[in-house]
Amino acid sequence: MFLSYTDIDKHGKEFAGKLKAQLEQAEYDVFFFDHSAKEHLGRLIWEVLAEEIDNRDAIIVVCTEAIDASRGVEFEYNHALSRDKLVVPLKYDDVIVPSPLTSRVRDSFDDGTYVGKFKSLVESLPNSYREHLDRQKQRHEIKAKFQAQPIVELKPVKPSPRGTLLLQSIVKAYNESSLVQNVSIIENYNPAIHARLSFGQIGIRVPIPRDWIERGNHVILADDFGRAIAGEERNYLQNLWSERVQVIKFPKEEFNFDGFHKILRGLCTSFNPTVLLAPIEKYSEIASWWLHGSSKSQSGIRLALGRPYFVFEDGRELRVYWSNRYVPLDHFVLVDPSATHWIVKPDSDTGGRLTATFVENDKDPNKIDFLVKTVVAADLIDRERVKAFDFA
Numbered sequence: 001m002f003l004s005y006t007d008i009d010k011h012g013k014e015f016a017g018k019l020k021a022q023l024e025q026a027e028y029d030v031f032f033f034d035h036s037a038k039e040h041l042g043r044l045i046w047e048v049l050a051e052e053i054d055n056r057d058a059i060i061v062v063c064t065e066a067i068d069a070s071r072g073v074e075f076e077y078n079h080a081l082s083r084d085k086l087v088v089p090l091k092y093d094d095v096i097v098p099s100p101l102t103s104r105v106r107d108s109f110d111d112g113t114y115v116g117k118f119k120s121l122v123e124s125l126p127n128s129y130r131e132h133l134d135r136q137k138q139r140h141e142i143k144a145k146f147q148a149q150p151i152v153e154l155k156p157v158k159p160s161p162r163g164t165l166l167l168q169s170i171v172k173a174y175n176e177s178s179l180v181q182n183v184s185i186i187e188n189y190n191p192a193i194h195a196r197l198s199f200g201q202i203g204i205r206v207p208i209p210r211d212w213i214e215r216g217n218h219v220i221l222a223d224d225f226g227r228a229i230a231g232e233e234r235n236y237l238q239n240l241w242s243e244r245v246q247v248i249k250f251p252k253e254e255f256n257f258d259g260f261h262k263i264l265r266g267l268c269t270s271f272n273p274t275v276l277l278a279p280i281e282k283y284s285e286i287a288s289w290w291l292h293g294s295s296k297s298q299s300g301i302r303l304a305l306g307r308p309y310f311v312f313e314d315g316r317e318l319r320v321y322w323s324n325r326y327v328p329l330d331h332f333v334l335v336d337p338s339a340t341h342w343i344v345k346p347d348s349d350t351g352g353r354l355t356a357t358f359v360e361n362d363k364d365p366n367k368i369d370f371l372v373k374t375v376v377a378a379d380l381i382d383r384e385r386v387k388a389f390d391f392a
Helices: 014-027 044-052 070-080 098-104 116-143 161-176 219-244 257-267 281-290
Strands: 003-005 058-063 086-092 145-146 185-188 200-211 245-249 275-278 301-306 306-309 316-320 334-335 340-345 356-358 367-380 386-391
Touching: 003 014, 003 070, 003 185, 014 058, 014 116, 014 245, 044 281, 058 070, 058 116, 070 086, 070 098, 070 281, 086 098, 098 161, 116 219, 161 219, 161 356, 200 219, 219 334, 219 367, 219 386, 245 281, 257 281, 257 386, 275 281
Parallel strands: 003 058, 058 086, 185 340, 245 386, 275 316
Antiparallel strands: 145 200, 200 367, 275 334, 301 306, 306 316, 334 386, 340 367, 356 367
């Protein structure tokens, strides 16, 4: 077990230490980073953290007041998510949890309830880990793919109240995870304008027993369906840009804080990007810049609600999105949203980009199917407003 916390505020290390004691009492092998520990002296902090996370099955993130200001914690949960580890955020009182962890929060604690809450968490970990392994298996089996195929008429199944909550949770997880609104201009389908475009589905269809919904709380698994669609949207866009935009190569010696900002400033003179897509393999090096911040310029990096931004001298900012196992990327991409149009055939009932529903299984009357999909086309209007670059 890897225990992640911040010591910037007065509560982080205190409560993490108390949780560590309960975990060890339950015979968990706990990694608890301490700057003063002899075994951690003389080693690069990012190497220690990455190695320990890689060797652990799960990470608990104790989210106290200053969690959003901690570059170390941001590195830890991003590294864990990229390695598909079980990530369990534990929220203190009413603090704002970093956005990548928001949908994973299942409980909170305060000064009066932490003993019982920590005990309950420790007792539930084995079951949470089993469910995590099941979700991993499900994700590999149902990994969404872009499919250009005719839309098939299906028989809808009216959801129960619990089923409705699951569908709403899928849509919420999708909306929180999708980045198309940040990297493109979204338009609803208009046949007078978009008839020339080829539309396809990004979606998944998963059979389940008819009584499965009422047998337990499946929100976490259902949320993964929404996140899977969001991930495949990003893969689709990245593939579109890769086919049309040439990667600019810079000397690897320029991959440092000042060199990187100089390159960004140079590339951004001819257009106005708002997003930087970045390979997760570069995270540890860039995170070390955040920690040591060696530039004398007024540009830099800031964190807001757990989201990293590159900041230029003139006040412009680039929101950074990291790649992961399901959305791989081996170079950097600067994106001006106006370069790409994302055209959606909206859901006929909700008007939203995502359809989440239950339909009859056409092979087994004892089953119904989760159907989660979006029907889209993407059109790169101006390739000059997307810049790809790397270091070699």
